[in-house]
Amino acid sequence: MKEKIIEKLLLFCALLTIFTTLGIIAVLLIQSFNFFKEVSFFDFVTDTEWTPLFSNKRYGILPLLSGTLLTTLIAVLVAVPIGLIIAIYLSEYAPKKVRSILKPSLEILAAVPTVVYGYFALVYVTPFLQSIFPSLSGFNSLSPGLMMGIMILPLVSSLSEDALYAVPKFLKEGSFALGATRFQTAWKVMVPAAFSGIAVSVILAISRAIGETMIVAIAAGQQPRLTFNPFVPVETATTYIVQVSSGDVPHDSIEYRTIFAVGMSLFVITLILNNISFWLKRKYQATYS
Amino acid sequence: MKIEAKNVKFFYGQDQVLKDISMSIKKNTVTALIGPSGCGKSTFLRLFNRMNDLIEGARLEGEILIDGVDIYNKNINVNELRKTIGMVFQKPNPFPKTIYENVAYGLKVNGVSDKNIIEESVEQSLKQAALWEEVKDKLKKSAFALSGGQQQRLCIARALAVKPSILLMDEPASALDPISSIKIEELIYQLKSSYTILIVTHNMQQASRTSDKTAFFYMGELVEFDDTRTLFTNPKKERTQNYITGRFG
Numbered sequence: 021m022k023e024k025i026i027e028k029l030l031l032f033c034a035l036l037t038i039f040t041t042l043g044i045i046a047v048l049l050i051q052s053f054n055f056f057k058e059v060s061f062f063d064f065v066t067d068t069e070w071t072p073l074f075s076n077k078r079y080g081i082l083p084l085l086s087g088t089l090l091t092t093l094i095a096v097l098v099a100v101p102i103g104l105i106i107a108i109y110l111s112e113y114a115p116k117k118v119r120s121i122l123k124p125s126l127e128i129l130a131a132v133p134t135v136v137y138g139y140f141a142l143v144y145v146t147p148f149l150q151s152i153f154p155s156l157s158g159f160n161s162l163s164p165g166l167m168m169g170i171m172i173l174p175l176v177s178s179l180s181e182d183a184l185y186a187v188p189k190f191l192k193e194g195s196f197a198l199g200a201t202r203f204q205t206a207w208k209v210m211v212p213a214a215f216s217g218i219a220v221s222v223i224l225a226i227s228r229a230i231g232e233t234m235i236v237a238i239a240a241g242q243q244p245r246l247t248f249n250p251f252v253p254v255e256t257a258t259t260y261i262v263q264v265s266s267g268d269v270p271h272d273s274i275e276y277r278t279i280f281a282v283g284m285s286l287f288v289i290t291l292i293l294n295n296i297s298f299w300l301k302r303k304y305q306a307t308y309s
Numbered sequence: 310m311k312i313e314a315k316n317v318k319f320f321y322g323q324d325q326v327l328k329d330i331s332m333s334i335k336k337n338t339v340t341a342l343i344g345p346s347g348c349g350k351s352t353f354l355r356l357f358n359r360m361n362d363l364i365e366g367a368r369l370e371g372e373i374l375i376d377g378v379d380i381y382n383k384n385i386n387v388n389e390l391r392k393t394i395g396m397v398f399q400k401p402n403p404f405p406k407t408i409y410e411n412v413a414y415g416l417k418v419n420g421v422s423d424k425n426i427i428e429e430s431v432e433q434s435l436k437q438a439a440l441w442e443e444v445k446d447k448l449k450k451s452a453f454a455l456s457g458g459q460q461q462r463l464c465i466a467r468a469l470a471v472k473p474s475i476l477l478m479d480e481p482a483s484a485l486d487p488i489s490s491i492k493i494e495e496l497i498y499q500l501k502s503s504y505t506i507l508i509v510t511h512n513m514q515q516a517s518r519t520s521d522k523t524a525f526f527y528m529g530e531l532v533e534f535d536d537t538r539t540l541f542t543n544p545k546k547e548r549t550q551n552y553i554t555g556r557f558g
Binding site: 115116188190191193194195196197198199200201204208209212213215 | 358360363365388389390391392394395396398399400402404405406414415418419464467468471
Protein backbone atom coordinates (compact mmCIF):
# COMPACT_ATOMS: atom_id res chain seq x y z
CA MET A 21 0.00 0.00 0.00
CA LYS A 22 2.72 2.39 1.07
CA GLU A 23 4.81 1.32 -1.94
CA LYS A 24 1.90 2.16 -4.24
CA ILE A 25 1.59 5.69 -2.86
CA ILE A 26 5.30 6.28 -3.24
CA GLU A 27 5.20 4.98 -6.80
CA LYS A 28 2.32 7.27 -7.71
CA LEU A 29 4.04 10.19 -6.09
CA LEU A 30 7.19 9.60 -8.14
CA LEU A 31 5.16 9.25 -11.32
CA PHE A 32 3.36 12.48 -10.49
CA CYS A 33 6.70 14.33 -10.18
CA ALA A 34 7.83 12.96 -13.53
CA LEU A 35 4.58 13.94 -15.20
CA LEU A 36 4.72 17.39 -13.64
CA THR A 37 7.91 18.23 -15.51
CA ILE A 38 6.49 16.87 -18.75
CA PHE A 39 3.29 18.89 -18.37
CA THR A 40 5.25 22.02 -17.52
CA THR A 41 7.25 21.61 -20.72
CA LEU A 42 4.12 20.93 -22.75
CA GLY A 43 2.43 23.94 -21.16
CA ILE A 44 5.31 26.21 -22.10
CA ILE A 45 5.33 24.91 -25.65
CA ALA A 46 1.54 25.35 -25.89
CA VAL A 47 1.71 28.98 -24.72
CA LEU A 48 4.59 29.68 -27.13
CA LEU A 49 2.67 28.10 -30.00
CA ILE A 50 -0.66 29.84 -29.30
CA GLN A 51 0.86 33.28 -28.79
CA SER A 52 3.12 32.88 -31.82
CA PHE A 53 0.13 31.75 -33.85
CA ASN A 54 -1.73 34.91 -32.81
CA PHE A 55 1.35 36.93 -33.70
CA PHE A 56 1.56 35.43 -37.16
CA LYS A 57 -2.09 36.23 -37.78
CA GLU A 58 -1.04 39.89 -37.85
CA VAL A 59 2.51 39.62 -39.21
CA SER A 60 3.40 37.57 -42.25
CA PHE A 61 5.88 34.79 -41.57
CA PHE A 62 7.75 35.79 -44.70
CA ASP A 63 8.32 39.32 -43.39
CA PHE A 64 9.33 37.91 -40.04
CA VAL A 65 12.18 35.87 -41.49
CA THR A 66 13.27 38.23 -44.28
CA ASP A 67 12.76 41.80 -43.10
CA THR A 68 15.99 43.42 -41.98
CA GLU A 69 14.46 45.82 -39.45
CA TRP A 70 13.11 45.06 -36.00
CA THR A 71 11.11 48.04 -34.68
CA PRO A 72 7.92 46.71 -33.00
CA LEU A 73 8.14 49.33 -30.23
CA PHE A 74 8.30 52.29 -32.63
CA SER A 75 5.50 53.93 -34.55
CA ASN A 76 6.90 52.60 -37.83
CA LYS A 77 6.60 48.94 -36.93
CA ARG A 78 8.81 46.37 -38.69
CA TYR A 79 8.99 42.76 -37.63
CA GLY A 80 12.16 41.26 -39.18
CA ILE A 81 13.83 38.95 -36.70
CA LEU A 82 17.15 38.90 -38.59
CA PRO A 83 18.69 41.79 -36.59
CA LEU A 84 17.98 39.97 -33.31
CA LEU A 85 19.31 36.71 -34.68
CA SER A 86 22.44 38.39 -36.00
CA GLY A 87 23.03 39.86 -32.52
CA THR A 88 22.60 36.44 -30.97
CA LEU A 89 24.72 34.79 -33.63
CA LEU A 90 27.52 37.32 -33.33
CA THR A 91 27.85 37.14 -29.55
CA THR A 92 27.57 33.34 -29.68
CA LEU A 93 30.18 33.11 -32.40
CA ILE A 94 32.66 35.21 -30.42
CA ALA A 95 32.00 33.07 -27.34
CA VAL A 96 32.52 29.86 -29.28
CA LEU A 97 35.71 31.15 -30.86
CA VAL A 98 37.04 31.69 -27.35
CA ALA A 99 35.65 28.60 -25.66
CA VAL A 100 36.21 25.84 -28.21
CA PRO A 101 39.95 26.16 -28.91
CA ILE A 102 40.89 26.98 -25.32
CA GLY A 103 38.48 24.41 -23.92
CA LEU A 104 39.81 21.70 -26.20
CA ILE A 105 43.43 22.52 -25.39
CA ILE A 106 42.63 22.36 -21.68
CA ALA A 107 40.80 19.07 -22.16
CA ILE A 108 43.75 17.56 -24.03
CA TYR A 109 46.17 18.83 -21.41
CA LEU A 110 44.07 17.45 -18.54
CA SER A 111 43.47 14.03 -20.02
CA GLU A 112 46.77 13.39 -21.81
CA TYR A 113 49.47 15.39 -20.09
CA ALA A 114 48.55 16.47 -16.58
CA PRO A 115 49.70 14.28 -13.68
CA LYS A 116 46.83 12.91 -11.60
CA LYS A 117 47.39 15.49 -8.87
CA VAL A 118 47.28 18.51 -11.18
CA ARG A 119 44.16 17.13 -12.84
CA SER A 120 42.37 16.62 -9.54
CA ILE A 121 42.97 20.28 -8.63
CA LEU A 122 42.60 21.95 -12.01
CA LYS A 123 39.38 20.31 -13.17
CA PRO A 124 37.20 21.34 -10.20
CA SER A 125 38.73 24.83 -10.23
CA LEU A 126 37.70 25.25 -13.86
CA GLU A 127 34.21 24.11 -13.08
CA ILE A 128 33.95 26.94 -10.55
CA LEU A 129 33.88 29.29 -13.57
CA ALA A 130 30.46 27.85 -14.40
CA ALA A 131 29.26 28.62 -10.88
CA VAL A 132 29.87 32.37 -11.19
CA PRO A 133 26.46 34.09 -11.51
CA THR A 134 26.07 35.36 -15.06
CA VAL A 135 25.10 38.81 -13.80
CA VAL A 136 28.63 39.09 -12.42
CA TYR A 137 30.07 38.28 -15.85
CA GLY A 138 27.79 40.87 -17.43
CA TYR A 139 28.77 43.54 -14.97
CA PHE A 140 32.42 42.61 -15.38
CA ALA A 141 32.11 42.87 -19.17
CA LEU A 142 30.52 46.32 -18.96
CA VAL A 143 32.74 47.98 -16.36
CA TYR A 144 36.10 46.26 -16.85
CA VAL A 145 36.42 44.44 -20.16
CA THR A 146 34.83 47.08 -22.41
CA PRO A 147 36.93 49.98 -21.02
CA PHE A 148 40.04 47.81 -21.28
CA LEU A 149 39.25 46.90 -24.90
CA GLN A 150 38.54 50.57 -25.64
CA SER A 151 42.10 51.37 -24.65
CA ILE A 152 43.20 49.04 -27.49
CA PHE A 153 40.40 49.75 -29.99
CA PRO A 154 39.31 53.39 -29.49
CA SER A 155 36.42 52.91 -31.94
CA LEU A 156 34.72 50.40 -29.66
CA SER A 157 31.29 51.54 -28.41
CA GLY A 158 30.34 51.42 -24.75
CA PHE A 159 27.90 48.66 -25.65
CA ASN A 160 29.19 46.09 -28.16
CA SER A 161 29.13 42.38 -28.87
CA LEU A 162 32.88 41.82 -28.48
CA SER A 163 33.16 42.23 -24.75
CA PRO A 164 30.05 40.25 -23.69
CA GLY A 165 31.00 37.65 -26.32
CA LEU A 166 34.40 37.22 -24.73
CA MET A 167 32.90 36.97 -21.25
CA MET A 168 30.35 34.46 -22.47
CA GLY A 169 33.24 32.46 -23.94
CA ILE A 170 34.83 32.31 -20.48
CA MET A 171 31.49 31.30 -19.03
CA ILE A 172 30.98 28.33 -21.39
CA LEU A 173 34.66 27.36 -21.34
CA PRO A 174 34.27 24.83 -18.49
CA LEU A 175 31.37 23.23 -20.33
CA VAL A 176 33.62 22.51 -23.32
CA SER A 177 36.74 21.59 -21.35
CA SER A 178 35.01 19.43 -18.77
CA LEU A 179 32.77 17.46 -21.13
CA SER A 180 35.51 17.09 -23.75
CA GLU A 181 37.87 15.87 -21.07
CA ASP A 182 35.31 13.30 -19.97
CA ALA A 183 35.02 12.16 -23.58
CA LEU A 184 38.80 11.89 -24.02
CA TYR A 185 39.19 10.13 -20.70
CA ALA A 186 36.58 7.57 -21.72
CA VAL A 187 38.57 6.49 -24.79
CA PRO A 188 39.95 3.01 -24.02
CA LYS A 189 43.54 2.96 -22.83
CA PHE A 190 44.57 0.33 -25.35
CA LEU A 191 43.93 2.76 -28.19
CA LYS A 192 46.42 5.21 -26.76
CA GLU A 193 48.91 2.41 -26.22
CA GLY A 194 48.45 1.29 -29.80
CA SER A 195 49.56 4.72 -30.97
CA PHE A 196 52.51 4.97 -28.58
CA ALA A 197 53.62 1.50 -29.63
CA LEU A 198 54.10 2.81 -33.18
CA GLY A 199 56.45 5.52 -31.99
CA ALA A 200 53.92 8.35 -31.98
CA THR A 201 54.54 11.23 -29.59
CA ARG A 202 52.03 12.28 -26.96
CA PHE A 203 50.85 15.17 -29.08
CA GLN A 204 50.44 13.02 -32.20
CA THR A 205 48.55 10.47 -30.15
CA ALA A 206 46.29 13.09 -28.60
CA TRP A 207 45.58 14.90 -31.84
CA LYS A 208 45.39 12.05 -34.36
CA VAL A 209 43.92 9.24 -32.27
CA MET A 210 42.32 10.46 -29.06
CA VAL A 211 40.46 13.49 -30.44
CA PRO A 212 38.97 11.56 -33.39
CA ALA A 213 38.03 8.69 -31.05
CA ALA A 214 36.31 11.12 -28.69
CA PHE A 215 34.83 13.14 -31.54
CA SER A 216 31.18 12.59 -30.71
CA GLY A 217 31.64 13.57 -27.07
CA ILE A 218 33.61 16.66 -28.03
CA ALA A 219 31.03 17.67 -30.64
CA VAL A 220 28.25 17.25 -28.11
CA SER A 221 30.10 19.46 -25.63
CA VAL A 222 30.50 22.14 -28.29
CA ILE A 223 26.83 22.00 -29.23
CA LEU A 224 25.76 22.22 -25.60
CA ALA A 225 28.05 25.23 -25.20
CA ILE A 226 26.49 26.85 -28.29
CA SER A 227 22.99 26.24 -26.93
CA ARG A 228 24.01 27.74 -23.63
CA ALA A 229 25.45 30.82 -25.37
CA ILE A 230 22.38 31.31 -27.55
CA GLY A 231 20.09 31.22 -24.53
CA GLU A 232 22.36 33.32 -22.32
CA THR A 233 20.58 36.51 -21.33
CA MET A 234 22.14 38.44 -18.49
CA ILE A 235 25.63 39.06 -19.91
CA VAL A 236 24.36 40.34 -23.26
CA ALA A 237 21.48 42.27 -21.72
CA ILE A 238 23.95 44.20 -19.57
CA ALA A 239 26.85 44.70 -21.96
CA ALA A 240 25.74 44.29 -25.59
CA GLY A 241 23.17 47.05 -25.80
CA GLN A 242 19.54 47.26 -26.95
CA GLN A 243 19.82 48.27 -30.57
CA PRO A 244 18.58 45.60 -32.98
CA ARG A 245 20.96 45.89 -35.90
CA LEU A 246 21.72 43.52 -38.75
CA THR A 247 25.50 43.58 -38.56
CA PHE A 248 28.55 41.43 -38.02
CA ASN A 249 30.63 44.27 -36.68
CA PRO A 250 31.60 43.29 -33.13
CA PHE A 251 32.39 46.91 -32.15
CA VAL A 252 28.88 48.39 -32.28
CA PRO A 253 25.84 47.97 -29.99
CA VAL A 254 23.48 45.15 -30.95
CA GLU A 255 20.50 43.47 -29.39
CA THR A 256 20.19 39.73 -28.97
CA ALA A 257 16.91 37.84 -29.05
CA THR A 258 17.12 37.17 -25.32
CA THR A 259 17.83 40.83 -24.51
CA TYR A 260 14.77 41.87 -26.49
CA ILE A 261 12.58 39.51 -24.48
CA VAL A 262 13.95 40.96 -21.24
CA GLN A 263 13.43 44.50 -22.50
CA VAL A 264 9.78 43.95 -23.38
CA SER A 265 8.77 41.75 -20.49
CA SER A 266 10.29 44.10 -17.93
CA GLY A 267 8.89 47.20 -19.66
CA ASP A 268 5.34 48.55 -19.65
CA VAL A 269 4.03 47.09 -22.90
CA PRO A 270 0.30 46.28 -22.50
CA HIS A 271 -0.52 42.57 -22.46
CA ASP A 272 -2.53 41.23 -25.35
CA SER A 273 -0.97 43.69 -27.79
CA ILE A 274 1.07 42.87 -30.85
CA GLU A 275 4.16 44.31 -29.17
CA TYR A 276 3.64 41.89 -26.32
CA ARG A 277 3.20 38.92 -28.64
CA THR A 278 6.48 39.62 -30.38
CA ILE A 279 8.35 38.16 -27.43
CA PHE A 280 6.59 34.83 -27.90
CA ALA A 281 7.50 34.75 -31.56
CA VAL A 282 11.11 35.53 -30.64
CA GLY A 283 11.01 32.96 -27.81
CA MET A 284 9.61 30.39 -30.22
CA SER A 285 12.48 31.07 -32.65
CA LEU A 286 15.05 30.54 -29.89
CA PHE A 287 13.26 27.37 -28.82
CA VAL A 288 13.33 25.98 -32.35
CA ILE A 289 17.04 26.74 -32.75
CA THR A 290 18.06 25.08 -29.48
CA LEU A 291 15.75 22.16 -30.20
CA ILE A 292 17.50 21.58 -33.52
CA LEU A 293 20.90 21.78 -31.80
CA ASN A 294 19.79 19.29 -29.15
CA ASN A 295 18.65 16.89 -31.82
CA ILE A 296 21.96 17.18 -33.66
CA SER A 297 23.86 16.35 -30.48
CA PHE A 298 21.52 13.44 -29.74
CA TRP A 299 22.02 12.11 -33.25
CA LEU A 300 25.82 12.52 -33.04
CA LYS A 301 25.90 10.64 -29.76
CA ARG A 302 23.94 7.76 -31.17
CA LYS A 303 25.86 7.63 -34.39
CA TYR A 304 29.32 7.43 -32.86
CA GLN A 305 28.65 5.70 -29.57
CA ALA A 306 29.44 2.07 -28.94
CA THR A 307 32.21 1.89 -31.52
CA TYR A 308 34.56 0.48 -28.91
CA SER A 309 32.23 -1.55 -26.75
CA MET B 310 71.65 -12.27 -28.81
CA LYS B 311 68.84 -10.06 -30.05
CA ILE B 312 67.25 -9.43 -26.66
CA GLU B 313 68.71 -9.82 -23.20
CA ALA B 314 67.10 -9.23 -19.83
CA LYS B 315 69.61 -9.04 -17.00
CA ASN B 316 68.45 -9.33 -13.39
CA VAL B 317 65.21 -7.50 -14.10
CA LYS B 318 63.14 -6.49 -11.11
CA PHE B 319 59.98 -4.47 -11.56
CA PHE B 320 57.84 -2.69 -9.00
CA TYR B 321 54.40 -1.09 -8.96
CA GLY B 322 54.81 1.22 -5.98
CA GLN B 323 55.68 -1.16 -3.14
CA ASP B 324 54.65 -4.34 -4.97
CA GLN B 325 57.39 -6.29 -6.67
CA VAL B 326 55.85 -7.93 -9.72
CA LEU B 327 59.02 -9.28 -11.38
CA LYS B 328 61.70 -10.96 -9.31
CA ASP B 329 65.21 -11.04 -10.69
CA ILE B 330 64.57 -12.29 -14.21
CA SER B 331 67.35 -13.02 -16.68
CA MET B 332 66.67 -14.29 -20.16
CA SER B 333 68.30 -14.25 -23.59
CA ILE B 334 66.42 -14.41 -26.86
CA LYS B 335 67.94 -15.19 -30.25
CA LYS B 336 67.18 -13.36 -33.45
CA ASN B 337 64.27 -14.62 -35.59
CA THR B 338 62.84 -16.95 -33.02
CA VAL B 339 59.42 -17.12 -31.42
CA THR B 340 59.39 -17.12 -27.62
CA ALA B 341 56.18 -17.87 -25.76
CA LEU B 342 55.61 -16.45 -22.29
CA ILE B 343 53.14 -18.59 -20.35
CA GLY B 344 51.85 -18.70 -16.81
CA PRO B 345 48.73 -18.07 -14.75
CA SER B 346 47.06 -14.63 -14.65
CA GLY B 347 48.99 -12.10 -12.61
CA CYS B 348 52.30 -13.98 -12.96
CA GLY B 349 53.99 -10.96 -14.55
CA LYS B 350 54.30 -12.21 -18.12
CA SER B 351 52.49 -9.23 -19.69
CA THR B 352 54.43 -6.78 -17.53
CA PHE B 353 57.63 -8.46 -18.68
CA LEU B 354 56.59 -8.21 -22.34
CA ARG B 355 55.78 -4.51 -22.00
CA LEU B 356 59.25 -3.74 -20.71
CA PHE B 357 60.74 -4.26 -24.16
CA ASN B 358 58.98 -1.29 -25.78
CA ARG B 359 58.88 0.67 -22.54
CA MET B 360 55.09 0.60 -22.46
CA ASN B 361 55.29 0.43 -18.68
CA ASP B 362 56.67 3.98 -18.70
CA LEU B 363 53.06 5.14 -18.90
CA ILE B 364 52.29 3.80 -15.43
CA GLU B 365 52.75 6.31 -12.66
CA GLY B 366 54.83 4.97 -9.78
CA ALA B 367 56.40 2.05 -11.66
CA ARG B 368 60.12 1.29 -11.23
CA LEU B 369 62.61 -0.98 -12.97
CA GLU B 370 65.89 -2.43 -11.73
CA GLY B 371 68.31 -4.40 -13.86
CA GLU B 372 69.02 -4.06 -17.58
CA ILE B 373 67.22 -4.74 -20.79
CA LEU B 374 69.43 -4.92 -23.86
CA ILE B 375 68.29 -4.94 -27.45
CA ASP B 376 71.07 -5.52 -29.98
CA GLY B 377 73.41 -4.93 -27.05
CA VAL B 378 72.02 -1.48 -26.16
CA ASP B 379 70.42 -0.77 -22.79
CA ILE B 380 67.02 0.59 -23.79
CA TYR B 381 66.48 2.23 -20.41
CA ASN B 382 69.63 4.29 -20.93
CA LYS B 383 69.02 8.04 -20.54
CA ASN B 384 70.10 8.76 -24.13
CA ILE B 385 67.45 6.53 -25.63
CA ASN B 386 64.65 8.28 -27.52
CA VAL B 387 61.58 6.27 -26.55
CA ASN B 388 59.66 7.13 -29.72
CA GLU B 389 62.57 5.99 -31.89
CA LEU B 390 62.86 2.81 -29.85
CA ARG B 391 59.18 1.97 -30.23
CA LYS B 392 59.45 2.27 -34.00
CA THR B 393 61.79 -0.68 -34.03
CA ILE B 394 59.48 -2.79 -31.85
CA GLY B 395 55.97 -3.57 -33.00
CA MET B 396 53.24 -4.48 -30.56
CA VAL B 397 49.95 -6.31 -30.97
CA PHE B 398 47.44 -6.11 -28.14
CA GLN B 399 45.00 -8.48 -26.52
CA LYS B 400 41.95 -6.75 -27.97
CA PRO B 401 42.09 -5.55 -31.58
CA ASN B 402 42.56 -1.78 -31.27
CA PRO B 403 42.24 -0.20 -34.72
CA PHE B 404 42.20 3.59 -34.73
CA PRO B 405 38.96 5.39 -35.67
CA LYS B 406 40.20 5.79 -39.23
CA THR B 407 40.03 3.99 -42.57
CA ILE B 408 41.81 0.69 -43.14
CA TYR B 409 44.40 2.48 -45.25
CA GLU B 410 44.98 5.23 -42.69
CA ASN B 411 45.40 2.69 -39.91
CA VAL B 412 48.33 1.06 -41.67
CA ALA B 413 49.75 4.38 -42.85
CA TYR B 414 49.56 5.90 -39.37
CA GLY B 415 52.91 4.61 -38.10
CA LEU B 416 54.70 5.92 -41.19
CA LYS B 417 53.00 9.30 -41.06
CA VAL B 418 53.73 9.96 -37.40
CA ASN B 419 57.32 9.06 -38.14
CA GLY B 420 57.58 11.74 -40.77
CA VAL B 421 57.14 9.75 -43.99
CA SER B 422 55.14 11.92 -46.38
CA ASP B 423 55.91 10.46 -49.82
CA LYS B 424 52.58 9.09 -51.02
CA ASN B 425 54.09 6.39 -53.21
CA ILE B 426 56.23 5.04 -50.40
CA ILE B 427 53.26 4.98 -48.04
CA GLU B 428 51.00 3.31 -50.57
CA GLU B 429 53.56 0.64 -51.34
CA SER B 430 54.20 0.02 -47.66
CA VAL B 431 50.49 -0.25 -46.88
CA GLU B 432 50.03 -2.88 -49.57
CA GLN B 433 53.11 -4.81 -48.55
CA SER B 434 52.20 -4.78 -44.85
CA LEU B 435 48.65 -5.91 -45.52
CA LYS B 436 50.01 -8.74 -47.70
CA GLN B 437 52.41 -9.76 -44.95
CA ALA B 438 49.54 -9.82 -42.50
CA ALA B 439 47.51 -11.99 -44.91
CA LEU B 440 44.77 -9.40 -45.12
CA TRP B 441 45.36 -7.80 -48.50
CA GLU B 442 43.05 -10.04 -50.54
CA GLU B 443 40.19 -9.39 -48.13
CA VAL B 444 40.49 -5.60 -47.96
CA LYS B 445 42.12 -4.41 -51.19
CA ASP B 446 38.79 -3.17 -52.54
CA LYS B 447 37.73 -1.33 -49.39
CA LEU B 448 40.85 0.42 -48.16
CA LYS B 449 38.88 3.65 -47.73
CA LYS B 450 36.30 2.00 -45.47
CA SER B 451 36.36 2.35 -41.71
CA ALA B 452 38.47 -0.22 -39.89
CA PHE B 453 35.46 -0.98 -37.70
CA ALA B 454 33.71 -2.54 -40.69
CA LEU B 455 36.09 -5.50 -40.37
CA SER B 456 35.51 -8.59 -38.25
CA GLY B 457 37.44 -9.07 -35.01
CA GLY B 458 39.94 -11.43 -36.62
CA GLN B 459 40.47 -9.09 -39.57
CA GLN B 460 40.90 -6.15 -37.19
CA GLN B 461 43.62 -8.04 -35.35
CA ARG B 462 45.45 -8.80 -38.62
CA LEU B 463 45.05 -5.11 -39.49
CA CYS B 464 46.75 -4.25 -36.21
CA ILE B 465 49.55 -6.65 -37.11
CA ALA B 466 49.88 -4.99 -40.54
CA ARG B 467 49.95 -1.61 -38.80
CA ALA B 468 52.79 -2.78 -36.59
CA LEU B 469 54.73 -4.26 -39.54
CA ALA B 470 54.46 -1.07 -41.60
CA VAL B 471 57.07 0.77 -39.54
CA LYS B 472 59.51 -2.07 -40.23
CA PRO B 473 60.30 -3.22 -36.71
CA SER B 474 62.73 -6.03 -35.99
CA ILE B 475 60.85 -7.28 -32.95
CA LEU B 476 57.16 -8.06 -32.54
CA LEU B 477 55.58 -8.18 -29.11
CA MET B 478 52.23 -9.93 -28.96
CA ASP B 479 50.11 -9.77 -25.83
CA GLU B 480 47.58 -12.62 -26.08
CA PRO B 481 46.86 -11.65 -29.70
CA ALA B 482 44.28 -14.38 -30.27
CA SER B 483 42.49 -14.52 -26.94
CA ALA B 484 39.59 -12.34 -28.08
CA LEU B 485 39.14 -14.19 -31.37
CA ASP B 486 37.19 -17.20 -32.60
CA PRO B 487 39.12 -20.47 -33.24
CA ILE B 488 39.44 -19.99 -37.00
CA SER B 489 40.74 -16.41 -36.72
CA SER B 490 43.00 -17.66 -33.98
CA ILE B 491 44.55 -20.31 -36.25
CA LYS B 492 45.08 -17.66 -38.95
CA ILE B 493 47.05 -15.54 -36.47
CA GLU B 494 49.14 -18.58 -35.54
CA GLU B 495 49.94 -19.34 -39.18
CA LEU B 496 50.90 -15.71 -39.57
CA ILE B 497 53.26 -15.88 -36.60
CA TYR B 498 54.90 -18.90 -38.18
CA GLN B 499 55.45 -17.02 -41.46
CA LEU B 500 56.70 -13.85 -39.79
CA LYS B 501 59.33 -15.74 -37.82
CA SER B 502 61.80 -15.66 -40.70
CA SER B 503 62.09 -11.87 -40.53
CA TYR B 504 61.13 -10.92 -36.97
CA THR B 505 62.02 -11.80 -33.43
CA ILE B 506 58.68 -12.52 -31.81
CA LEU B 507 57.61 -12.62 -28.18
CA ILE B 508 54.12 -13.85 -27.52
CA VAL B 509 52.21 -13.90 -24.26
CA THR B 510 49.53 -16.56 -24.22
CA HIS B 511 47.18 -18.41 -21.93
CA ASN B 512 46.69 -21.11 -24.47
CA MET B 513 49.28 -23.85 -24.07
CA GLN B 514 48.48 -25.52 -27.38
CA GLN B 515 49.12 -22.19 -29.01
CA ALA B 516 52.43 -21.85 -27.21
CA SER B 517 53.51 -25.33 -28.23
CA ARG B 518 52.39 -24.88 -31.84
CA THR B 519 53.90 -21.48 -32.49
CA SER B 520 57.06 -21.08 -30.43
CA ASP B 521 60.65 -22.23 -30.47
CA LYS B 522 61.22 -21.46 -26.84
CA THR B 523 58.86 -21.15 -23.91
CA ALA B 524 59.24 -19.31 -20.64
CA PHE B 525 57.05 -20.28 -17.70
CA PHE B 526 56.34 -17.48 -15.21
CA TYR B 527 54.86 -17.94 -11.79
CA MET B 528 54.28 -15.23 -9.14
CA GLY B 529 56.77 -12.87 -10.75
CA GLU B 530 59.48 -15.46 -11.12
CA LEU B 531 60.84 -17.10 -14.25
CA VAL B 532 60.45 -20.73 -13.23
CA GLU B 533 61.68 -22.40 -16.37
CA PHE B 534 62.92 -21.33 -19.80
CA ASP B 535 63.74 -23.95 -22.41
CA ASP B 536 63.09 -25.24 -25.89
CA THR B 537 59.34 -25.46 -26.28
CA ARG B 538 59.42 -29.18 -26.99
CA THR B 539 61.56 -29.91 -23.95
CA LEU B 540 59.48 -27.70 -21.67
CA PHE B 541 56.23 -29.32 -22.68
CA THR B 542 57.40 -32.94 -22.80
CA ASN B 543 60.09 -33.04 -20.19
CA PRO B 544 59.90 -30.09 -17.80
CA LYS B 545 62.58 -29.93 -15.15
CA LYS B 546 60.55 -28.19 -12.44
CA GLU B 547 57.55 -29.66 -10.72
CA ARG B 548 55.63 -26.37 -10.87
CA THR B 549 55.99 -26.30 -14.64
CA GLN B 550 54.84 -29.89 -14.83
CA ASN B 551 51.78 -29.09 -12.71
CA TYR B 552 50.89 -26.04 -14.80
CA ILE B 553 51.21 -27.59 -18.24
CA THR B 554 49.25 -30.66 -17.19
CA GLY B 555 46.45 -28.40 -15.95
CA ARG B 556 46.78 -29.18 -12.26
CA PHE B 557 46.58 -25.46 -11.47
CA GLY B 558 46.32 -22.11 -13.20
